Amino acid sequence: KAGVTQTPRYLIKTRGQQVTLSCSPISGHRSVSWYQQTPGQGLQFLFEYFSETQRNKGNFPGRFSGRQFSNSRSEMNVSTLELGDSALYLCASSAYLGGTEAFFGQGTRLTVV
Amino acid sequence: QKEVEQNSGPLSVPEGAIASLNCTYSDRGSQSFFWYRQYSGKSPELIMSIYSNGDKEDGRFTAQLNKASQYVSLLIRDSQPSDSATYLCAVNIMSGGGFKTIFGAGTRLFVKA
Numbered sequence: 588k589a590g591v592t593q594t595p596r597y598l599i600k601t602r603g604q605q606v607t608l609s610c611s612p613i614s615g616h617r618s619v620s621w622y623q624q625t626p627g628q629g630l631q632f633l634f635e636y637f638s639e640t641q642r643n644k645g646n647f648p649g650r651f652s653g654r655q656f657s658n659s660r661s662e663m664n665v666s667t668l669e670l671g672d673s674a675l676y677l678c679a680s681s682a683y684l685g686g687t688e689a690f691f692g693q694g695t696r697l698t699v700v
Numbered sequence: 701q702k703e704v705e706q707n708s709g710p711l712s713v714p715e716g717a718i719a720s721l722n723c724t725y726s727d728r729g730s731q732s733f734f735w736y737r738q739y740s741g742k743s744p745e746l747i748m749s750i751y752s753n754g755d756k757e758d759g760r761f762t763a764q765l766n767k768a769s770q771y772v773s774l775l776i777r778d779s780q781p782s783d784s785a786t787y788l789c790a791v792n793i794m795s796g797g798g799f800k801t802i803f804g805a806g807t808r809l810f811v812k813a
Contacts, residue, residue, distance in 0.1 A: 620801065630744070630788065630803035643800045677743055685792065685799035687732065691743040 589614065591680045591692035599698045605666040608695045610678030612659050618642075618681040619661040620689060621653060625674045636661050637684040668699045703727065704791050706804035714812050719776040721807050723789030726770070731799070733765055733772045734790040738806065744788055748774065779811045 592611040600606050612619050621633040632645040636655035655661045665672055675696050679689035705724050713719045721735075732751055736744035750756045750763040750772065762775040772791070776783055786806040792799040 622803075629805040632800055632802060635800060643796050643798055645800070679801075687792075687801075688734065688746055688749050689790075689801060690746060694743050 591678060591690055593676075593678050593692035593695050595695060596693060597696045597698075599700060600668050602668055602670060602699055604668050605664060606668060606697060608663045608665075608676055608678075608697075610661045610663070610680075610692055612661070612678075612680030613690060616680040616682050616690075617659050618684050618687070619655060619659065620679045620681070621661070621663050622677045622679065623647075623674045624677055624694075630677070633663070635685065642684055665697075670699050673697060673699045702804075703793055703802045704789055704804040706787075706789050706807050708805055708807060710808040710810050712810045712812060713779050715779060715781060717779050717811075719779045719783065719809055719811070721774040721776075721787050721789075721809065723772045723774075723791075723804055724770055725772070725789075725791040725793075727791070727793045728767075728770065729794045730767075730770075730791045732792040732801075733763070734801070735761075735763060735772075735774045736788040736790060736803075738786045738788060740785075744803075776809075779809075781811050781813045784809055784811045 618637045620635040623631045634644040653663045675694045677694045678692045681687045681689045735748040738744045748763040756763045760777045764773045788806045789804040
């Protein structure tokens with residue numbers, strides 16, 4: 588059974604650009620959550636998608652957005668990148684909605700220069 | 701008060717000893733509790749979940765939950781150098797009519813050979 592796949596693994600972008608990250612969950616899982624991980628802030632919840640709808644979101648500015656497709660694959664977009672957006676972005680796949688066992692992908696390491 | 705609090709450590713124990721990791725949470729309505737292990741440069745890996753008061757054992761790992769005290773812990777028996785990692789406590793928190801999973805900052809564990 589394939590695990591959670593995130594692409595790309597690494598990205599370098601310039602301030603002001605935008606970026607799109609992709610996550611394919613475990614087959615049969617319908618929930619995808621996104622997290623930002625930095626050394627100073629730890630794992631911060633961005634949002635959760637279930638059945639193509641955003642069900643919950645964390646305290647991040649509107650520059651951070653996402654969507655989910657009918658096959659449960661999800662994308663996260665960050666517009667007008669800032670240096671502080673440099674982080675590891677992790678996607679977590681769950682079978683059910685909200686606060687259940689989650690399985691993480693390998694993450695996308697984003698560096699903003 | 702942070703929603704999920706852990707001692708950042710580092711916690712250092714000799715090989716073969718019991719490592720005790722602790723976590724407190726603020727939301728009395730939380731129903732699900734998880735422990736993840738994260739090796740340096742890797743993504744978090746789920747090692748235990750617990751939903752009811754008391755102890756839950758899985759191999760060398762025991763999770764303990766006390767909802768009245770809003771406290772959850774992880775005991776690692778016969779600690780091995782390969783257990784050296786950051787351990788993340790995660791709790792589901794009521795939000796927006798549902799739940800989201802919030803992570804503590806993690807406790808770094810070193811097991812000395």
